[in-house]
Amino acid sequence: MSWLGGNLVTIVDGVAFGVLLFTIAVGLSLVFGIMDVLNLAHGALYLVGAYLAVRFVGDGPATFGAFLAAGLAAVAVGAAAGAGLAVMTRPLATRGHLDQALLTLGVALVVDDLLSARFGNDVQSVPPPAFLAGSVSIAGREYPSYRLAVIVAGLALAVLVYLLVERSRVGALVRATVADAAMVRAMGVDTGRLVVAVFAFGVVLACLGGVLGAPVLGAYPGLDERVLILGLVVVVVGGLGSVPGAFLGAMVIGQVEVLGVSLLPQYASFLVFGTMAVVLLLRPEGILGRAGGVRGTAGVVPRRMGKPG
């Protein structure tokens, strides 16, 4: 019990980190599920959100209004960027997923460099909103209030996404398209617009994640790579295309990154990828991934629609 008390702050921090990873990973997972596109620009778009926070909050008074403005800007920019990426990757749909992945990698490099040109290469820091700037006491140790707020905000977002995907009509269409796009088209639904909408939604989540995470992670060149790798690992561990999977994966990786590091510091560098490797070897499609639903990403074979079982 004293072990729990001593490590409670760490476990709570793992939840906070995991929730932040979820906002990044869920968009990645949805986009892959519906389009089989591995969006390697996702990290760069997180960074765009972080720099939006720098732009709107910056050094000045960290009012809630400034954060709200940053959030709204993130939604607008994210939607535009997501739609743009969907349109860019559409012509490549018949050419295999490697091409689409490399296209997004190119976009990531371009976005990263443009951000660096605009904001410089120095590390930028964003203060949390004034009323969240303090700390609370957990099991006798101090813990920053903002990270607790991240947990609350992130969980709210998770619930929202869950409701949207699992309980709404649009969500049902999305899930149907993921399972069998041809059938949905046969029903008369324009899957093209649906795909654009999902892409935009996923990228909006990434940008919002950037705003949410800015007081924790800051903004600097190179952060996008770290975020992308963590996001990819979360999505793969949880299962590509699965929203509950993204949440589970995020929680697992969040704890690995924090509690795992605390318990096994000498292996800290290997824990994240080691976890991913172990999960994939035991369950090749991820914890909640669809069995047999993996498609190849090389080759010019036209996309298969709804592979059996």
Next chain:
Amino acid sequence: MSTATEARAAAARPALARVAAGAALVLAALVPLLVSGNVADMLTRVLAFALLAIGLDLLTGVAGLPSLGQAAPFGVGAYAAALLGKHVTTVGPVQLVAAALAGAALAAAVGWLLVRSRGTYFLMLTLAVGEIVHELADRWEGVTGGSNGLAGVPAITLYPGGPPVRLAGVLYWYVLAAVLVCAGALWVVARSAFGRTLRGVRDNEERMRSLGYRTFVPKYAVFCLAGAAAGAAGSLWVAQARFVSPADLGFEVSALALLAVVIGGRGSLWGAALGAAVVVLVREELSPQLGGRGPLVLGLVFVAAVYLLPRGFAGTRLRRSNRS
């Protein structure tokens, strides 16, 4: 177009290709006599990187296994050659063979687990392997020199007891010869029955299995072969740079190799060499002129390559199409 003209055009293509290949080889061989030492050094780097790209092309273009982790066997080969050069022998061909074996050993150790996965999961696992090996190189200071890298690698000799190769032109010829031999071996593999099996696995693995092929063995074999090619490329890289550090094992190397394969056209092997030349040129010649905006140019090249070169320079035909 009449069938007779079509037939003549179809027959002329291989002959044209052979002439072009011959001309390219002659030009490549004459390079040291035509260019300065610095350019020869850069072309040597291009050749070493080309071998890495060709190996990756065999793995990704021919066998359909996309990998973002080829920097791992490349780096392992480079470290093996560097350590050999510093402590055991400076004979280039010996380092080359040892590096190829080291790369193949790494591929063999992880490959039997990795090739069970497919598509994106395979890609992620290769990425994981790449990152883990990178971390190991960074931390295993006693062997790899840690993040400072291994400096002071002596110049190679071409045979035991021979003089160290110091002239850029001579080193270029050695690397050219090595690359031609290794790439030639890979090319033979790609054209053999084994290569056809690989293409079958790439295009439709279920059908291959239903036809009675065990797809695991060819995939594992090509994975090890690509690892050997990457290791050999690593030893050639070190022969020129005479320095190796964990940066040579980084994700960027793997991504650039994949870009080279895509630019060049998957499956053609020689296209990957051309793609490698483009990538290295953009990175080393073009980027420095732009005062720090290098990644922007590289990103634009990525995007342009994917759109404008749907089948790369080589324009491989993966299926017979009805259009002429």
Next chain:
Amino acid sequence: MRGLVRRLGTIAAAGLILVLVAGCGSSLEEDQQGAADGPVKVGLLVPKSGVYAPLGRDMENGFRMYLDAKGGKLGGRDVEVVVADEGGGPDTGVPAAQKLLQQDKVTVVVGIVNSAVALGVRDLVTDSKVPLIVANAGANAITGEQRSDYVWRTSFTNGEVAGALGEYVAGEVKDGKVFLAAPDYAAGKEATAGFQEAFEAAGGQVAGTELTPFGTTTNFQPYLARIQRSGAKAVYCFYAGAEAVAFVKQYRQFGLADRIPLYCSGFLTEGGVLAAQGEAALGIRTSLHYSDQIDNPTNQKFVADYSSKYGGPPTVYAVQAYDAAAVLDQALAKGATGDAIVEGLKGVGEVDSPRGPWRFTDGHGPDQVYYLRETTEQGGKIVNAVVQPLTGS
């Protein structure tokens, strides 16, 4: 479409040939270095892209400021500066150095932030007989086991900057123990080793060491929790860049800043990172060979000139490059070939620098004073105020 692709291919091939022709010559001859007449070519190898770009910018500013003050001449000779981008590491830095030597044929190379790059080019500059003045890279080996006649350094050694704190901290904590934290790469290990050696020699005891994954650690909470559990009375750390910002901010957020004093190598609070840390950085005591608050006439003039020219106070990186120009100024007076410059550098006596006077050691590094600095608020800004010079470096 095929025709278009072929045409693009031909254009690309033609472009390739043009590039080759531009570098015409023969690669079967030995390279010749340096021109006898004409301006002296100085190769400035600094990062212009990537995470170290801010340091590169400061270094270029410092070098050019000295050069401009001398009317573009060093040692009485006209100087032409060729700038090359070191990038983020040796995969870009070493080829850039090769190009400076072989294509631009510079007479001397100045700069280098990354230690791996410095070690990687050591053989290259020694074989080519081109002097290299390292203006930042801090690996012990550069002026230690890997020293060379042609490699000189005006910056620092990782171990020395850290070791300067050892005796002082031992005096502060008395019977208490100190926890060490640094990133897990060569510089971090050299810093903690340097501190530990001096600290233990002064009677101190180490509570534990934490080497965090380099470049990928954004969340220090698990390590900070360990520090709290260890009961250490103080912490010594070495961090730079984004990790410095994260560490300092989280050190305060998790409540350690008020209870466990933090001592570090000065890079933790130097330059742009101090602005990003803001008030979280108050009260940290660091050791470094420079602060813009140093109170001597040379520094006061230097800070005033630099601020008016570049819009902000100088950093240690700017001073290191400024001094590189200063020693080159003395050395070039003796001759303009590589070997003459090396002889000139050997003859450089005491350098009157903004950081205070210093001279070269036998290993060709600087023998200098390290200052104990403390981050305090002065005139509405946070600065590294100088507390006292540190002994035992």
